[in-house]
Amino acid sequence: AQSVSQHNHHVILSEAASLELGCNYSYGGTVNLFWYVQYPGQHLQLLLKYFSGDPLVKGIKGFEAEFIKSKFSFNLRKPSVQWSDTAEYFCAVVPGSSNTGKLIFGQGTTLQVKP
């Protein structure tokens, strides 16, 4: 079965530190990839997405992610985090052949940024 693995469950950083959250998926075919963010007390929001083309995707709030097909990875990065980036981050995958659009989510990574 398809699955998504986020290796870091809880990350604590100081402001201005660089961030990289790992995401690996298990599916051999074409995939569409997403990162969602859930700020405290708010609903899930789309951070960025990859469908095709340039494997380096830029999203909102200075986030970017790189799709590395050979590694089945879609890691999220930000050069310098802010206290306001404290949130839970979810990686998600949809097989490109899907006719339901059903997203398969990872377990989530809680990011705590210390001021």
Place this chain on the structure above:
Amino acid sequence: GAGVSQSPSNKVTEKGKDVELRCDPISGHTALYWYRQSLGQGLEFLIYFQGNSAPDKSGLPSDRFSAERTGGSVSTLTIQRTQQEDSAVYLCASSPHSTSNYGYTFGSGTRLTVV
């Protein structure tokens, strides 16, 4: 409406009682999804609607769970004879189509507590 609306936002119920959770998707969105988010876990897929039909209900945990959608719009998730393990945040999301390119817009969820 402007976003996906879920009600109630919080629900506390006694074990054994039935509950109904409501989702009002974005107008015109044909695809609707229910997910469950438990403490420390990722988002677990429950059911997918395309219009009023549910071609994928593979994530429903047991026959105590059911859902319907009427008029291609509002959906109701019903849990009968609730158990403590049903305590979770139930999230609804909608998308313009079921193809995988769009990503979802999520509601704020219903936090269900079974006591």
